[in-house]
Amino acid sequence: MTQTEIKVAESNRTLTPGKLFYNWFAANVGIMGFVFGAMIVSYHLSFFQAILASLVGALSFLIPGWVAMIGQREGVTTFKLSRAAYGINGNKLPNVIAWINMVGWLAVNIITGTLLLVSLFQVIHVKKSPLTLAIALIIFGGLVLLSGFLNETTLGKIQTWLSWLFGLLTLLILGLFLMKANWQAAINLPSGSWLSGFLPAVSIVAAGSGISWSMAAADWGAYVQPKASQAATFWQTTLGGAVPLFVLMAGGVLLSTIEPTLATTGDPFGVMYAALPSWIGVLYFLVAAGGLVPQCIISLRSARINLATIGIKVSQPVSLILHGTIIILIPVYVLFISGNFLSNFELFLGFLGICLASWVAVFLCDAVLYRTRGYRLTLMTPQSGPAYNWRGLISWLVATITGFLFTNNAIWTGPFAHGIFKNNSLGVFVAALVAVICMGIGRLIGQSQEAVVK
Template identity: 45%
Template sequence: MSKPSSSIFLSPSERSGKPKELFFIWFASNIGILGVVYGTMIVGFGLSFFQSLLAAMLGSLSFILVGLTSIAGKNTGANMLTLSRAAFGRKGNYFPTLMVWMSFVGWLAVNVITGTLTLLSLLNVWGLNTTSLLTVVSLFAFSLLVLLSNLFSQKVLVKAQTIFTYVFGLLTLLVIALLIPKTNWQALFQINNGDWLTSFLPAVSIIIAGTGIGWVGAGADYSRYQHPKTSSQSVVMSVTLGAFFPLFIIMSAGILMTTSVPSLGTADNPINVISQALPSWMTALYFLTALGGLIPQGILSLKSARTNLQTLDIHVKDSTAVFIHAIIIIALPVYVLFFSQNFLGDFQVFLGLVGIGLASWGATFLVDFALVRREFGYDEKLLSNKAEAINPAGLLSWLIGIAAGLAFTNTSFFTGPFARGIFEDSSLGVLLAFIVSGVVQAVLVNVQSSKSRGVESGKMAK
């Protein structure tokens, strides 16, 4: 691998991180109460208790995809979408970078919506009834908390995420401990198995879209601070387990709550509904815990979104970048909170559509990394502004995967021509997009390698 020698890569002095830092970053970013909503979504697919737990486990383990992309960041010291230029070309990378940026902005909006609903519920506990004015104030207050994280350096981020892990991780466990006794175990165990193909697989697919695939575009953004000699296996394990433990535990709590709070899966404000299963003395602490768990997710989403703007060659002042993101993460929640008023429905559509693009990008990147970059590395000329404009193999693999995923997807916006049978009203398009892009990329990379070997053989023969 060529040694890094430009601003594309972090300097050696900045790369002293240890794997445990990645564990805390990803643990803190997944202790949010949104995991409970995931749990109720799983049961909503008509799964039994055992199937629901299995789906939660597989969905949480999908963070291994983030762990694998993190290896590239550890090896080079470059961020995720800069590394992506090797697979797509400098200009070809604009399209997936824009898509990944939109996904992070979307996640920011989801965090702000959830944070706003949580803050409103907390204010209700303190005697303030929800009004349009109070909703607007809560929206601006939580947005400001997230935007202030723009001031965090990597060292401050690691310390903050470590604190969040211990404090809000323990508080979340306390909330779960209070909820478990309210579970109607008899009703839970009486739920029959759902169909493994038409119910279980779509449930796993939608959870993967919101967990591993949802964050796959950010892996190297944080692993690039790792020491270059850090074990790749340690990086993968730290990222995967850091996310797995909180995700699986909190999703499991959501699964259990479906018997004690049956309206959770259809509520306009699921955060408020959860509080109904808690003792009154715990309600305020629960909402504070939920807020604390949401902030780290917003911090990572904003940090990666801003990094992606720079990869798009959009260089603006910090204040301008913050203003751009502020407008978007306020406008989208305003639509959901005041016009759509269907948080869970909009959330599932968002996961499905964004998941298709991210799944295709992740598969293309990982196959390129496994078949090419692990052997030849990321030469600086592949990532700089002088790089090849378009890498046809990568861009074509990504687009074909997206086309395949959308063709088998049915949403409130459109219906794909093949969204029938097991694909109707399911999120299997996400898994299909991942598989198709990965296979196409593997084939095209091998074709390119064969042509290269043929050219070299011809030169040698002459």
């Protein structure tokens, strides 16, 4: 594999940092931002704490900004760069996590689209029932599959227009929330615990936003013009994701003062729809549902490519059947068996956040400790690179396992998940911290061994 096969060709590096802002803004102007706001409120925080948690959680996009900057500097996409930290074969582990991340978010989008359609059924006075859920799932899932016949250029144009329309409608709805919000109730909310309330709220938002998106950040950064400002790439990526996410989460916090059940309901979209004037609710939810369809198709194609990097190569029809089955079975469980979207969503983010937080911590520590002079191509080339970088792999495994030991939820109880670690997602921060410590210890051991050799 030559340099041109590792690095993005100069002729393809045409993006400006400003273009990154639009790309990340469009990716995060979604109705899930309101859901994140509802989850923050569920941690029993005061209004000030909830808004601050929204801000700090949104600023987790500093991580993708950093990764994007590395991608621009090297002209290499994320999972080729991470070969240096994990080894050629060892890199397949984060590849698997990335695939799970992609498939999980696909399922979340399918569930979201289904619940949006169920809420829209209210227009024709059809109440929510197992039958209407099934019909909505068939309709939305069918739209996703049928959209597979559209090419990516068409999907991109549709997504662009829907993003602008959705963004404008969101501003209008935020204005309605500001006028309808019960400000007295919001201001009088009692303060919650900073350790067992505020930090877990931040961690769950970070897991679903900045940490989750970090795996794709260098894929965009690598296509930025080589001579463009790296600082601009960092800030445009960071702000492009953080600004819409913070605004939407703040809107979710405000909405909880109008509809207190938003933080505990199994169907947050139904509660949200009930809080809106019917005329705008219909339009808003239609645009939101439509915007999810192109995202789902593009993610399906990306999931297939990700499988290929792991070494599992399947045809497009087989990939569609495989991923389609998975992303339908998960919504069936959540919608018909569990019946609670928010609790399952938090469960997904908690588990995934631990794996991804330790991954990105190892990746960035490797970049800081060993790649300040750049990445050697031989480390990223299958024919010459080491099969395993045990320093990175062991750090990731130790950090991930430790994170789970400090985590408990509906299906798992870690032996150390007591006190401030009980019933929250602080294991995400634990995993990241342990990864940094392990990489630091690895660096010290390496330096001592070099000193002995000399």
